[in-house]
Amino acid sequence: MKAPERPRKRPTQADVARLASVSPAVVSAVVNGRGGANGVRVGDRTAARVEEAIRQLGYVPNVAARSLARGRNGIIGVFTYEALFPLQAMSYYHPFLVGVEEAVEELDCHLLLFTGSHTDDRRRSIYKNGTNSLQVADGSVLIGQSEDRAELAELVRDGYPAVFIGRRELPGAEVSYAAADYATATRELVERISGLGHRRVARLRGGSDHESILDRDAGFAAARDQLGDRVDTTEVFVPPRAESIAAVVPGLVEQGYTCLVTDDRERAGDVCAAATALGLSVPRDLSVAALSEYVYVDNSVERWDITTITTPGREMGAEAVRLLADLLDNPADATPRRVVIDCGFHAGATLTAPQGA
Amino acid sequence: MKAPERPRKRPTQADVARLASVSPAVVSAVVNGRGGANGVRVGDRTAARVEEAIRQLGYVPNVAARSLARGRNGIIGVFTYEALFPLQAMSYYHPFLVGVEEAVEELDCHLLLFTGSHTDDRRRSIYKNGTNSLQVADGSVLIGQSEDRAELAELVRDGYPAVFIGRRELPGAEVSYAAADYATATRELVERISGLGHRRVARLRGGSDHESILDRDAGFAAARDQLGDRVDTTEVFVPPRAESIAAVVPGLVEQGYTCLVTDDRERAGDVCAAATALGLSVPRDLSVAALSEYVYVDNSVERWDITTITTPGREMGAEAVRLLADLLDNPADATPRRVVIDCGFHAGATLTAPQGA
DNA sequence: AGCACTTGATGATGCGCATCATCAAACCCT
DNA sequence: AGGGTTTGATGATGCGCATCATCAAGTGCT
Numbered sequence: 064m065k066a067p068e069r070p071r072k073r074p075t076q077a078d079v080a081r082l083a084s085v086s087p088a089v090v091s092a093v094v095n096g097r098g099g100a101n102g103v104r105v106g107d108r109t110a111a112r113v114e115e116a117i118r119q120l121g122y123v124p125n126v127a128a129r130s131l132a133r134g135r136n137g138i139i140g141v142f143t144y145e146a147l148f149p150l151q152a153m154s155y156y157h158p159f160l161v162g163v164e165e166a167v168e169e170l171d172c173h174l175l176l177f178t179g180s181h182t183d184d185r186r187r188s189i190y191k192n193g194t195n196s197l198q199v200a201d202g203s204v205l206i207g208q209s210e211d212r213a214e215l216a217e218l219v220r221d222g223y224p225a226v227f228i229g230r231r232e233l234p235g236a237e238v239s240y241a242a243a244d245y246a247t248a249t250r251e252l253v254e255r256i257s258g259l260g261h262r263r264v265a266r267l268r269g270g271s272d273h274e275s276i277l278d279r280d281a282g283f284a285a286a287r288d289q290l291g292d293r294v295d296t297t298e299v300f301v302p303p304r305a306e307s308i309a310a311v312v313p314g315l316v317e318q319g320y321t322c323l324v325t326d327d328r329e330r331a332g333d334v335c336a337a338a339t340a341l342g343l344s345v346p347r348d349l350s351v352a353a354l355s356e357y358v359y360v361d362n363s364v365e366r367w368d369i370t371t372i373t374t375p376g377r378e379m380g381a382e383a384v385r386l387l388a389d390l391l392d393n394p395a396d397a398t399p400r401r402v403v404i405d406c407g408f409h410a411g412a413t414l415t416a417p418q419g420a
Numbered sequence: 421m422k423a424p425e426r427p428r429k430r431p432t433q434a435d436v437a438r439l440a441s442v443s444p445a446v447v448s449a450v451v452n453g454r455g456g457a458n459g460v461r462v463g464d465r466t467a468a469r470v471e472e473a474i475r476q477l478g479y480v481p482n483v484a485a486r487s488l489a490r491g492r493n494g495i496i497g498v499f500t501y502e503a504l505f506p507l508q509a510m511s512y513y514h515p516f517l518v519g520v521e522e523a524v525e526e527l528d529c530h531l532l533l534f535t536g537s538h539t540d541d542r543r544r545s546i547y548k549n550g551t552n553s554l555q556v557a558d559g560s561v562l563i564g565q566s567e568d569r570a571e572l573a574e575l576v577r578d579g580y581p582a583v584f585i586g587r588r589e590l591p592g593a594e595v596s597y598a599a600a601d602y603a604t605a606t607r608e609l610v611e612r613i614s615g616l617g618h619r620r621v622a623r624l625r626g627g628s629d630h631e632s633i634l635d636r637d638a639g640f641a642a643a644r645d646q647l648g649d650r651v652d653t654t655e656v657f658v659p660p661r662a663e664s665i666a667a668v669v670p671g672l673v674e675q676g677y678t679c680l681v682t683d684d685r686e687r688a689g690d691v692c693a694a695a696t697a698l699g700l701s702v703p704r705d706l707s708v709a710a711l712s713e714y715v716y717v718d719n720s721v722e723r724w725d726i727t728t729i730t731t732p733g734r735e736m737g738a739e740a741v742r743l744l745a746d747l748l749d750n751p752a753d754a755t756p757r758r759v760v761i762d763c764g765f766h767a768g769a770t771l772t773a774p775q776g777a
Numbered sequence: 778a779g780c781a782c783t784t785g786a787t788g789a790t791g792c793g794c795a796t797c798a799t800c801a802a803a804c805c806c807t
Numbered sequence: 808a809g810g811g812t813t814t815g816a817t818g819a820t821g822c823g824c825a826t827c828a829t830c831a832a833g834t835g836c837t
Contacts, residue, residue: 075823086787091825101826104785121578126555127493128823131484131792138532138556164533173556174533175495176521198430198480199495199530221478432793443817448795458796461815485793488822 074120083116085109093117094124139167139387140175140200142189143207155357159206159228162380170388175200189214197223202387204228204380208273226387226400228379230274239390239400241382245275248372248406249282249354253296254289256322259416261350263295265320267311267330269303276326279354305333312337321417322350327357328371332364335413351413370411375404431477440473442466450474451481496524496744497532497557499546500564512714516563516585519737527745532557546571554580559744561585561737565630583744583757585736587631596747596757598739602632605729605763606639606711610653611646613679616773618707620652622677624668624687626660633683636711662690662718669694678774679707684714685728689721692770708770727771730764 076094080087092103093113105113116122130136141163143156167174177197188211189197195218197203202224205215212233219225219236230242256264266283269276287296299315301307303326312334315323325331331353338349345351345367353371358364386400433451437444449460450470462470473479487493498520500513524531534553545568546554554560559581562572569590576582576593587599613621623640626633644653656672658664660683669691672680682688688710695706702708702724710728715721743757 076825077823087824088788088826089786092786095825102828103787103826104783106785109785123555125488125823127484127487128792129825131482131488131794131822132824132826134792136484136556173497176531176533195478195480199483199493433795434793444794445796445818446816449816452795459798460796460817461813463815466815482793485822486795488792488824489794489796491822 073125074122075125076122079113079116079120079122082120083109083113085113089113090117135201135391137172138175138200139170139172139384140177140197140203142177142197142203142205144210145207156206158374158376159380162377162382163204163384164380165377166381166384166388170384172201177203189218195221195223197225202226202391204383204387224387224390224394226383226390228383230278230403232274237397237399239386241379241386241402241404242278243275243374243379243406244403245278245354245372245406246282246285248408249279250286250289251282252324252352252354252372252408253283253286253294256324256350256352256414257286257290257294259350259414260419261294261322261417263297263318263320264322264324265297265299265315266324267301267308267326267334268298269326269330270300271326275355279326303327303330305336308333309337309340313341316341316343316349321419322352322414324352324354326353327355327359328353328364328369329358329360331369331371331413332358332367335367335369346413346415348418350415350417356409368412369409370414371409373407373409375407378404430482431479432482433479435477436470436473436479439477440466440470442470446470447474492558492748494529495532495557496527496529496741497534497554497560499534499554499560499562501567502564513563515731515733516737519734519739520561520741521737522734523738523741523745527741529558534560546575554582559583559748561740561744581744581747581751583740583747585740587635587760589631594754594756596743598736598743598759598761599635600632600731600736600763601760602635602711602729602763603639603642605765606636607643607646608639609681609709609711609729609765610640610643613681613707613709613771614643614647614651616707616771617776618651618679618774620654620675620677621679621681622654622656622672623681624658624665624683624691625655626683626687627657628660628683632712636683660684660687662693665690666694666697670698673698673700673706678776679709679771681709681711683710684712684716685710685721685726686715686718688726688728688770689715689718689724692724692726703770703772705775707772707774713766725769726766727768728766730766732761732764735761 076087076090079090083090088103089105089109090113092101092105093110094117095101097103097105097110126136141160164174177199189195197218204226206228215225215231216233216236219233219238225239227238227240227242230240231238253264268280283296283298287294290296297320299311301311308325308330312323316338323331323334325334331351334349334351335345338345338351343349351367351369353369356371356373382402382404386402389400433444433447436447440447445460446462446466447470449458449462450467451474452458454460454462454467483493498517521531534556554575561583563585572582572588573590573593576590576595582596584595584597584599587597588595610621625637640653640655644651647653654677656668658668665682665687669680673695680691682691688708691706691708692702695702695708700706708724708726710726713728713730739759739761743759746757
């Protein structure tokens with residue numbers, strides 16, 4: 064880190080101004096569209112002269128200076144506590160990133176991935192030795208599951224323009240986010256199950272209290288309210304492990320539950336496996352559905368074409384960026400920006416009407 | 421784009437200086453490691469005071485200002501003419517990006533994806549209405565196949581610090597790159613084929629004159645030189661389409677060629693299909709090998725476990741960033757930085773000794 | 778002719794920082 | 808005790824740009 068000077072120094076605005084025998088202000092005006100919006104007007108003749116000088120010198124505005132002067136730099140960040148291009152987890156991030164990139168591109172901004180934000184260990188952190196490293200970007204989109212909520216809350220309270228992908232509730236901070244409507248999707252899924260004729264539906268719920276799961280809780284509760292006692296809807300807390308799933312499935316089947324709903328596709332796969340082990344056929348003897356398409360480690364799930372709610376990842380990513388843009392363009396309005404997006408549905412092969420129906 | 425002022429203005433160096441009752445220069449020195457390298461020395465006591473003030477105010481250096489003043493901003497860019505997170509082509513980019521991210525993270529820099537660099541149509545462009553949009557980053561890594569070579573040459577000639585992933589020769593410009601040693605890999609593959617006993621080997625070459633293909637040409641030529649007339653090595657120019665491949669395979673088989681080498685895995689798949697259509701079995705009746713693992717559109721290739729050269733994508737990405745770092749740290753040395761990395765080899769199931777051997 | 782108004786352009790200022798030249802004080806050695 | 812050196816800190820300057828306040832000249836209207 065030294066020598067601030069590049070081999071060949073780039074021409075500056077002043078150089079252009081000199082060559083065209085005008086003031087720097089005129090050059091600036093010409094470069095940024097001379098609508099006169101900034102108070103400086105330029106005649107056609109001089110503008111032409113300036114443009115000629117620009118071409119001749121190969122002048123290119125210095126981004127740093129420009130961003131310093133006008134207070135924004137056209138960079139939108141993406142932060143996550145996890146590594147950004149993990150070889151494996153790509154499947155999880157990918158749709159979000161695609162959406163983010165799409166929207167950022169529409170805004171004509173650049174996308175900054177915060178790779179340098181790690182502390183001594185490999186763990187990432189926003190406040191790196193006391194300084195908010197996200198400041199490099201005008202604002203940021205926050206993705207991920209594992210997170211330091213205290214730090215995030217501080218970030219938002221600090222007034223840093225941030226938008227989460229997925230609903231978040233942080234203590235003492237009004238968070239902006241682009242979320243998926245898991246509540247409605249869950250309710251509709253349960254209604255669909257009921258509509259198929261199932262009268263005993265059990266939900267196998269993991270222990271997470273993440274907002275995305277709480278939303279599904281809400282949806283499940285709503286469905287229950289609406290269906291009343293026409294359908295027996297039970298929630299069973301089961302650790303998200305194949306063995307634990309396998310341990311509860313037999314009992315539920317015996318009790319006459321004809322449809323099991325799990326938090327995610329991976330657990331649904333476990334249920335299918337457990338059912339198969341019992342000599343049952345899915346979906347003939349037992350229907351299975353998932354509240355999330357995600358698969359975390361086990362790829363054998365692909366064997367089953369599981370019926371599941373899908374996350375509108377791309378739309379969420381894109382919407383998050385749009386919200387962020389709004390946040391940046393209207394800094395006076397401090398209210399949180401929130402969007403809730405409809406989920407998709409994958410009508411797989413694990414859900415049909417129950418045998419008796 | 422307006423209102424340069426955020427709700428709450430960020431504290432500046434001057435604010436910190438005031439609070440700690442020191443001069444701005446001291447704050448600057450504390451922030452950038454007070455080795456005294458910049459001429460300003462700070463005592464332990466005052467340094468502590470300044471640090472306390474920084475913490476108290478939550479001061480964060482303004483990147484734009486910093487970068488304007490010192491000429492660098494700790495941002496490394498990745499540019500490509502294609503979209504960066506294309507849903508499909510991800511397989512192609514992914515390894516490179518992983519390597520890039522890895523190395524950038526080591527440098528403690530951030531990674532900027534140039535998403536905003538598109539002109540009116542969807543096509544990306546470096547010189548967007550006359551201004552080099554890559555300037556936001558200290559330097560950039562360039563990836564991709566479809567490219568505007570004239571623009572790239574201009575970029576390099578302009579003295580912009582850029583490193584290519586993959587060898588490139590541009591007119592009038594000394595390019596830095598991290599390339600794969602396709603020449604050696606190709607030669608070794610042909611030698612291996614010869615070693616297995618094949619005496620008639622044909623290469624099905626597409627029409628590309630990309631450097632990565634030219635390198636394979638060189639490797640093929642080297643192998644030919646070395647093997648002399650012990651092995652008949654022929655090159656056949658064939659358009660990279662399944663039909664064209666299917667059209668030439670029968671003739672080659674009839675002429676006694678026992679091993680066909682293609683530019684990439686997709687074409688190798690075409691060969692396998694063509695061979696199968698002829699009632700031949702791969703590799704019993706015909707061996708097949710590819711000079712590149714890439715598959716561009718057709719996923720049915722997965723049916724064949726094709727023997728192929730593999731590209732050290734991750735290493736190339738990481739090396740490119742390291743070269744770039746060197747370029748940035750030693751701007752005085754204008755010589756191009758170049759690294760050539762050994763390829764890998766996937767010993768698939770399509771190459772064995774010929775039947776007669 | 779006189780005034781209001783528009784057009785075209787200028788110079789100064791500041792964005793937030795790094796760095797250089799300068800300087801005061803403390804320290805060391807003889 | 809006094810000259811030289813090291814340590815610790817200060818102000819000033821400039822990086823390249825956008826923008827604001829100002830101003831001269833031209834235009835239209837009564």
